[in-house]
Amino acid sequence: MEKDVEVKIYDTPAKLSKKAARQIAALSRQEGNHPLHVALSGGSTPALLYEILAGKYMDKTNWKRLHFWWGDERCVEPSSLESNYRMAMERMLSRVPLAPHQIHRIAGEALPEEEARRYGQEMASLIPFRDGFPVFDLILLGMGDDGHVASIFPGELQLMKSEVPCTVATHPLTNQKRITLTGKSINNARKIFILVTGSAKSHRISEIMNNKKAAQKLPAYYVEPVDGQLTWYLDVEAAALI
Numbered sequence: 001m002e003k004d005v006e007v008k009i010y011d012t013p014a015k016l017s018k019k020a021a022r023q024i025a026a027l028s029r030q031e032g033n034h035p036l037h038v039a040l041s042g043g044s045t046p047a048l049l050y051e052i053l054a055g056k057y058m059d060k061t062n063w064k065r066l067h068f069w070w071g072d073e074r075c076v077e078p079s080s081l082e083s084n085y086r087m088a089m090e091r092m093l094s095r096v097p098l099a100p101h102q103i104h105r106i107a108g109e110a111l112p113e114e115e116a117r118r119y120g121q122e123m124a125s126l127i128p129f130r131d132g133f134p135v136f137d138l139i140l141l142g143m144g145d146d147g148h149v150a151s152i153f154p155g156e157l158q159l160m161k162s163e164v165p166c167t168v169a170t171h172p173l174t175n176q177k178r179i180t181l182t183g184k185s186i187n188n189a190r191k192i193f194i195l196v197t198g199s200a201k202s203h204r205i206s207e208i209m210n211n212k213k214a215a216q217k218l219p220a221y222y223v224e225p226v227d228g229q230l231t232w233y234l235d236v237e238a239a240a241l242i
């Protein structure tokens, strides 16, 4: 399969976010009227993108087709400042015309193992599957400065090959439990956007783009859609060492 990978570099996080928002709005307006399933990323990078979608792109986005999921969630209450759900609700989802059934929250407050199973069942009931894994129309990812994506950390690299669609992971520094899509769910997507900004991530980006040996320990290195498009959205700081 021809690898369809693009690397786009922008002067600022604001310009990067505007371009990504424009692509997401365009995706929502594509032919057809079947639901489009989008997995959101947590962390801080996508916050600006969410605000732009709910602002400048509010009227350019076909919200009624979109179903929002999460690539990962911290095992905390939805009201917690650490909640990826809370961040997305505040920045975007509470400000745009969505019905409750279009938002598929991971219950961070539930028992992790039980919630991972439940979330997998919810995906199986609503999202088309191929080879046992969901086919998201778009998965948004960030990347940690340790090269993690979603909540797949270097110490749990085996989750990139897990045979279940989502599972429980553990943050290596805080031991916080997380629910995360696994690598095969991520790589089954039609489109994957990885948004990375800031100089703190430039070494990892350089390893992934230029140093295969060093990159082999990084989960981000294994993001490779089996039949889809991967686009890296980088700002000049994150791309400084490519």
Ligand code: 6PG
Residues within 6 Å of the ligand: 041, 042, 043, 044, 045, 046, 071, 072, 073, 074, 084, 141, 142, 143, 144, 145, 148, 149, 150, 151
């Ligand atoms: C999370 C995210 C995580 C994030 C990276 C980058 O739950 O924290 O899903 O994978 O994308 O840690 O985070 P920043 O965007 O804050 O640098």
